Amino acid sequence: MKLSKTTTEVFNEVGELTYFTARFFREIFSPRFEWREFFRQCYVIGYKSLPLIGLTGFIMGLVLTIQVRPTLIEYGVEARIPAMMGLSFVREIGPVLSALIFAGKIGSSMGAELGSMRVTEQIDSMEVSGTNPYKFLVVTRVLAATIMLPVLSSLSDVIGIYGSYVAFNIRGAMTLRLFISEVFNYLKFSDIFPAHIKCYFFGFAVGIIGCYKGYFTRLGTAGVGRAANSAVVVSSVLIFILDLLVVQITDLIGIG
Amino acid sequence: MARRDRHIAPLNEPGINEPVITVHDLYKAFQQNEVLRGFNFELQKGETLVILGRSGSGKSVLIKCIIGLMKPDKGSINVLGNDILSLSVQDMDKLRMRVGFLFQSNALYDSMTIRENLEFPMRRHLSNLDADEVNKRVMESLEDVGLAHTVDMMPSELSGGMQKRVALARTLILKPEIILYDEPTTGLDPITGAEISDLIVEIQEKYQTSSIVISHDMKCVEITADRIAVLLQGICYAQGTYETLVASEDASIKQFFH
16 A cells, blocks of 8 residues: 555654654753753743733633623623633633643744754754754753743633633622632632643643754745744644543543 | 764874874765765865865765764764764764864854854853853954954844854864864855955964865865865865866866866
């Protein structure tokens, strides 16, 4: 049986990505770790993404509350808005929304940055100067993305819930204290824990795909654009697949 | 190049009269395109060898094989007494401290200042140096290329010629014994190109480095070459001084010089 060219390319890509990922786990435990670059990446990836992720979280909280309110009023359960928004933000909207924004901002910038470093021979230059470019560029970025996304997602949850509180108070009256108390009355550890864990997987997926696409950029500047673009597309699709898997797994083991 | 050995043996040293680089019977192909087909040459200590060839003839591939960025299909490469094809990753890194490489595109890290660019190789290989010593070395290298005032600028703020000089300063910072220049004057105007060629000669005289210059810029070849190896059809077609090759009656050689 002869495989088509596209099928062969897909298998090649999956194989290369698997090897690239396996190399991450090998390199991360071998000395020496690039702490300085890691902290710089945490700052770039985490701190600089916060305004965008915070803003989208706030707007999402605001808009969702405005839109669901009339329906909930019809059923006489308007008071359940804090609980509903808290649950939906912590379990799904916060992690997935943050991850998608993160993929768009960080995944594309990793693809473009490493891609342009590849085509301008900066990665070769690192290797020639006796620095392991994978360790310096990839390990630090992937680890920073893996650690920073859960933090950003948690902050997005908080800001989103605050957005919901603001929207609730446009036509109603509830103190912030009561609103938050209502949110936490319905939140359980089993809601927070799986959602938090899946953020690490999302962050890792965005980091590894962005770096992989950039690290193996070919065909000059056109390739850089393609790397940035496909980093966003592939990592966004992967986020949904991982989300589906995590929901199924946590459901099966009974912590969902 | 990535053979991983846990055991790190001390690097070999070349004998007193031994060449610092020996390339023997080197083959490299990209699918059906055979760019190197049994290339041989030797680089003597203190010598500047120019590898002359047409665009796409495999000159850059050759020096990338020497520095370990590409793996040849066949043949042997001995650098400073070490067979680089059998070196471990760690030993290769140690050897790379002694071999500088100037990229055609300069390859300056564009997210770092000039100072950070120059400090980058030192942070890895000379981590025992204190801040004053690091600064002294950075300034000394930049002064060698006449650009001490650019130390806190970004690479994007410099002209092409200045970037080339900074890239050369970064190459010099570890005081390498061998420097490989990949088309050092490409993309520069003739005057700046001649300045860079003069700088290569100055550096060779000051630091007594051995150099390989890849070029098809005849002005650069004339200024820098102690000896020229002509790369044609994947082999070392001819070798000699600039004067002997200029006087050659061979039509393939003549096309470079006339």
